[in-house]
Amino acid sequence: MRIPLEGDVAAKIEAKLAKFSRGWAKLELDPLRRATSFKVLVLCEMLGGRTKAAEAVELADNTLDNYRHGKKDPTFAKLELMAEKAGIAARYLGGEWSFEDDAIRISLAAPVTSSGFVAPPGLMDNPSQPYVHGYDEIRPSTTAAATAIENYWARLGLDPDTVTTLLAEGDSMLPTIADQSPVFVDTGDRDLADGGIYALRIDNRLIIRRVQRLVGGGLQLLADNNAAYPPQELGETASAELEVIGRVRSTAIAC
Numbered sequence: 001m002r003i004p005l006e007g008d009v010a011a012k013i014e015a016k017l018a019k020f021s022r023g024w025a026k027l028e029l030d031p032l033r034r035a036t037s038f039k040v041l042v043l044c045e046m047l048g049g050r051t052k053a054a055e056a057v058e059l060a061d062n063t064l065d066n067y068r069h070g071k072k073d074p075t076f077a078k079l080e081l082m083a084e085k086a087g088i089a090a091r092y093l094g095g096e097w098s099f100e101d102d103a104i105r106i107s108l109a110a111p112v113t114s115s116g117f118v119a120p121p122g123l124m125d126n127p128s129q130p131y132v133h134g135y136d137e138i139r140p141s142t143t144a145a146a147t148a149i150e151n152y153w154a155r156l157g158l159d160p161d162t163v164t165t166l167l168a169e170g171d172s173m174l175p176t177i178a179d180q181s182p183v184f185v186d187t188g189d190r191d192l193a194d195g196g197i198y199a200l201r202i203d204n205r206l207i208i209r210r211v212q213r214l215v216g217g218g219l220q221l222l223a224d225n226n227a228a229y230p231p232q233e234l235g236e237t238a239s240a241e242l243e244v245i246g247r248v249r250s251t252a253i254a255c
Contacts, residue, residue, distance in 0.1 A: 001092065003104040005046070010102035013045045017099060020068060029070045030167050031180055037070040039079065039097055042104055044068065046086040057081045158249065162188030166199055166206070168251070172223040173197075173208055177251045183208065187246035192219065199245035208248060 005013065020041055024034050044064065047053040054064045057078055066072040074082075080090040095106040168181045176197070177183060185199045192198060192211045199208050200221070209221040209232075217236035223229035234242065 001095075001106040003088070003106070005102055005104065007102065009045055012049075013042055013099055016041055016045060016068075024070055027070055032167060032182060033070050033073060035097070036073055036079070037068055039093065040064070040067040040074060040082070042097065042099065043079075043082040043086050043088075047082065053082065053085075056085045158184075158186055159188060162186055162246075163249075164246070166208075166245075168208060172225050172229045173210075174225045176224045177208060177248075181251050183248050184250040185246040186249050189247040190244040192244065193247075197248040199248060201243040201245060206245070 017038075020037070024037060029037065044050050044053040047056050050064055050068070051061060053059075054061050057064075059078065063072075067074045076093075079093055083090055083093055092106045098105045164185050164187055165182050166185055168177045168179060168183055171179055183199075190198075192213070194213050195210065197208060197210050199206065201207075202221075207221075209223060212220040212222055212231075214220060214233070217239070219234045219239045219242070221232040221234065223231075
């Protein structure tokens with residue numbers, strides 16, 4: 001999809017991108033947050049600038065500025081409202097946005113449901129359900145969307161307060177988890193179960209591995225891409241000292 005922009009709007013977006021991209025690089029934003037900040041920046045200019053955009057969606061000026069700088073993620077409802085005011089359907093928020101030739105190009109990286117949610121390729125423990133990636137707060141604005149989210153959490157048996165979103169890095173868990181895919185981690189489930197996939201901190205590194213308990217104590221940490229990553233064995237003492245962040249319960253294609 002290509003959205004042509006008026007000359008002055010395109011020029012303002014180009015100038016803002018030159019300014020804000022330096023800040024994004026300095027903050028070392030992860031790809032998801034940077035993509036969200038880019039969308040907020042574009043929508044702001046399409047709505048006439050930060051002040052007018054803040055008024056249009058009833059946000060404080062500094063709050064919207066934090067969204068543009070990538071210091072905080074907007075709620076889905078606010079981002080959806082900004083898109084609506086700018087004349088962009090909410091279903092395109094899950095796509096990949098770029099700015100080129102005085103236009104915004106949007107390509108959807110994954111199937112989108114009628115509720116506007118990106119559909120993941122599959123869950124670790126349950127059948128696929130609609131899912132919206134890592135905003136600080138999720139408040140779907142429609143009854144259908146709210147029901148989809150409630151059903152999703154219910155099927156996983158999760159407490160939303162214990163769920164965190166991490167970004168997978170590397171190819172060690174292919175084909176189960178792709179590089180740069182967001183994953184939902186249940187921080188309330190840290191009891192290592194055979195065959196479960198967990199986010200772990202080991203040697204000051206955050207990794208995602210499948211866990212296998214060994215007879216007599218100890219663990220094996222298994223990468224699903226086992227051809228490239230051999231099993232890592234931990235003795236009983238090292239296993240006891242392993243920091244478990246939580247159990248990975250779902251994954252999705254990065255938006």
